[in-house]
Amino acid sequence: MNGGESRQAAQQLLKSRTFTPGQREMAQRKAAPQIGLVMGSESDWDVMKHAAMQLDGFGVAYEARVLSAHRMPDEMFEYAEDAGPRGLRAIIAGAGGAAHLPGMLAAKTTVPILGVPVPSKYLRGEDSLLSIVQMPAGVPVATFAIGEAGAANAALFVVALLAATDPAMARKLVAFRQKQTTAARAMRVPPES
Ligand code: RP5
Numbered sequence: 001m002n003g004g005e006s007r008q009a010a011q012q013l014l015k016s017r018t019f020t021p022g023q024r025e026m027a028q029r030k031a032a033p034q035i036g037l038v039m040g041s042e043s044d045w046d047v048m049k050h051a052a053m054q055l056d057g058f059g060v061a062y063e064a065r066v067l068s069a070h071r072m073p074d075e076m077f078e079y080a081e082d083a084g085p086r087g088l089r090a091i092i093a094g095a096g097g098a099a100h101l102p103g104m105l106a107a108k109t110t111v112p113i114l115g116v117p118v119p120s121k122y123l124r125g126e127d128s129l130l131s132i133v134q135m136p137a138g139v140p141v142a143t144f145a146i147g148e149a150g151a152a153n154a155a156l157f158v159v160a161l162l163a164a165t166d167p168a169m170a171r172k173l174v175a176f177r178q179k180q181t182t183a184a185r186a187m188r189v190p191p192e193s
Contacts, residue, residue, distance in 0.1 A: 035062040035158055036083060036091040040101050042066055044118045048094040050148040051116065054155035058172055060162065067093075069101040076101065080108035090161060092154045093141075096120045099131040102141045112161070114154040115141040 035055060039048045048064075055062045067076050083091060083105075091109075094116035095101040102115030117128035125146035133143040142157070144150035156173075163170035 032087060033061045033063040034087070034089045034162070035060055036079070036088050036093075037062050037064040038067040038079070038091060038093050038101070038105075039064075039118070040066070040068045040095040040099070044094045044096060047118050047147055047151050048092075048116065050151040051092050051094070051155040054152050054159070058155075058159045058169065058176075060155075060159065060169075067101065069095065069104050070098075073104075076104060077108050080105045080111075083109045083111040090114060090158050092116060092151075092158065094118050094151060095132070096125065096128045097123075097131075099128040102132050102143075103135055103139070106135070106139050106141050113141045114157060115143045116150045116154050117143070117146045119147050 037048065037051055037055070039045065044066075052062070052064055066072075067079055069076050080091075088111050090112045091105055092114045093102040093105055096118035097120045099115070099117060102113050106113040115132035117125050117132050119125035120127055129143070129146050132141055135141050142154075144154045144157070156176075159169060159173055163173045
């Protein structure tokens, strides 16, 4: 069964069965990913899993896969071309070094691309950052911080995009921010304790 067929099967299952809320969320996630989470290598996962964790926390349906721009160019273009027709709302793309994956995806789709610079061995990700952020005018890639913070924030940015048309998601995002505010207000440093 290919990806399209398995999604169709999951959608059929969704229509034909009664679910508990948890089961429905799980089935919806399998049925229709809203977000693509792609990266140039499995070695990027340690960073990119921070995006996955945020998407999981907000119950956003996503698919995660390796898509190497220079080792899998044909698959990369196919993925970008199919992204819109498949209903992906955004693609978070992480890459390290000469990080052309986000820009090349952006070249082949108008689905918003969010680039995450992955730390590299010799230049600590400064190469990745400059490769991703310096897109010539006309084909944008929204670029985030190097590493885990960038991955997490790319996912949170996706949540904010979805929240614009999804009130339940908007409420979750407000609660998430409020939790951080509460935690910050409770912070104490040695002179006060
Ligand atoms: C890039 O090269 C990947 O995004 C990764 O950050 C980097 C190293 O890849 P591996 O040699 O670990 O596969 O394409």
